[in-house]
Amino acid sequence: MSEKIEEKIREYEERLARTQKNKATQKSINYTRAQIAKLRNQLITIASKKTGGGSGYNVKKHGDAQVAFIGFPSVGKSSLLNLLTRGNTESKVASYEFTTVSAIPGMMDIESANIQLVDLPGIILGAASGKGRGREILGCVRSADLVLILICFNYEGMINFEDLNFIRNELHNAGIRLNQKKARIVIKKRTRGGIGFSYNGDQIMDQDEVKGLMNELGYSNASVYFSEPMITPDQLIDFVMGNRIYTKEFVVINKQDLARKKLTNEDITQAIGHDGWVKISALNKENIDDLRHRIFQELDLIRIYLKPPQQEADMDDPIIMKKGDDIERLCLKLHKNILANYRYTLIWGPSAKHPGQKFINRDHVLLDGDVVSIYVKR
Ligand SMILES: Nc1nc2c(ncn2[C@@H]2O[C@H](COP(=O)(O)OP(=O)(O)OP(=O)(O)O)[C@@H](O)[C@H]2O)c(=O)[nH]1
Ligand SMILES: [Mg+2]
Structure with missing residues (x-):
């Protein structure tokens, strides 16, 4: 059929x-x-x-956002997961292909956010039509907030840019639209x-x-x-x-230790089509911190610090929200009863015109670093 x-x-x-x-x-x-x-x-x-519903590998979402790793076999997805996560995750690494056989989630701490990273088996051509566990892999990609595509330098020391287009094509065939808006x-x-x-x-x-x-x-x-x-x-x-998924892609070029030909950043940006990429070596642990920060940035997350009325703000443990979220979203995230008893909000920080600005309307959009006091009826 x-x-x-x-x-x-x-x-x-x-x-x-x-x-x-x-x-x-x-x-x-x-x-x-x-x-x-x-x-x-x-x-x-x-x-x-x-595959019975096609919900992917059933990785339960945890943390503030989810990032799926996708790439051909042996590009270093599992090596990278092990480097980025807290060390409580161990995804098997080996020199043969298809080492990873299911989805392995791990948590990455960055900028006070908990980001769930999901290591996936290597993808093969035809994945969109179900080949090589393609359905499960793509199911995971569909639910992620960011798609991290891994490519790498090959043994000739060149970047496998063709891999990127093959993967994009598979995702496209599976109804996943990268860097596009509906x-x-x-x-x-x-x-x-x-x-x-x-x-x-x-x-x-x-x-x-x-x-x-x-x-x-x-x-x-x-x-x-x-x-x-x-x-x-x-x-x-x-x-x-209707069943399309619109997600952002971020490209990681691994095995920079094998690089031979000197490509400028402009060359790479041109080959990839945008500047959402980073070069790393999982083997030599090069650029890993940079990658962490880039992932946080690409997810478009913001940190909101709560200040209980008449008390000091809690600057250690922000609430993580998405760019564009408003006061109403924050209330919903905190407690389901807040909205029913809502009075007003005071804000100090980037989204306030002056410190302690008062907002009655709940559609005010919050910005990264806002300190917020929500007042409710007692
Ligand atoms: N030279 C070099 N080798 C690397 C690097 N990162 C990973 N490798 C090696 O590449 C091989 C594959 O690594 P894995 O992390 O298992 O790759 P994977 O993408 O998870 O592979 P599958 O699970 O089979 O899809 C291993 O032999 C790694 O040691 C790197 O930065 N440089
Ligand atoms: Mg693997």
Whole structure:
């Protein structure tokens, strides 16, 4: 069953590769893309049935955020986990491939936050369709707050950049979108009237194309509104499919001790496509502290210090929240009864205009380093 679907996907992909892109072929290109997306969804469903729900390795989330390690076998994922965690985790390291056979979680302390790192078995091509425990591995990646992709220098002393693209491709096939935002689209089903299309700003697709694509995706009557400019057909497909995960990627280049060719940072940034990367050697423990801090930064966490009314703030044990979280989120995190009895909040620190600024509204966005006193009715 899966083989047949894969075969079909390959056919469609070859067709896509052969098709010249222009206005006249755009519709057929969109049609092919929609077919591929539907087939891939079938594969994901089949793979998840095989493993009983496809929830991955069932790593219970602990701590303030979760980071999944993904990479080909023997790039040094387990070596790195052992270096970064408190030493209470030992993930087996060996020179042969597929040493790690399940998900191994460990805790990393950084900037007063507890970050759960999850070491995973080496991934292989075809993982998205369930090959080599691919389903379980990708299940873990789906639930993580940050995807840490490990690549390494090979024995010729070169960085295996191709590995990065293979892994990105597998994650993409499994519905995981790295460093992308979900497109701002609003779709309302209707009972008649066909496909209506309205939009904001300049768009790539016209009414006709949107209609064709929506029909292909199973909608005959709906209004579609693009609330941001330049939405691509793939973004529309992703939006309609719905089961996509949007996560940030961070790239770790391990085995720097094997490096031979001198690549500048600009070269590496260009090859990777962004500057979210760091070079390390797990073997020689090079750049490990830098990596720790980068992971904390990439997670977009903030530290909030609580100051009980009329008392000193507790500066040792901050509450860890996400960038963009507001007072309401903090209340919810602290205790479920706070909101019902909420009066106001006083804030000292980056998000306050002056020390001890008073906030009645709970939608005030907190910033890293804020000291906060919440007042409730007694
Ligand atoms: N030269 C060099 N070797 C390293 C480095 N980090 C790890 N290794 C070696 O690479 C091999 C594989 O390391 P692991 O940590 O088991 O790799 P893994 O990615 O967890 O492998 P799987 O679990 O099989 O997917 C071991 O022989 C390590 O000693 C490094 O920085 N430099
Ligand atoms: Mg391993």
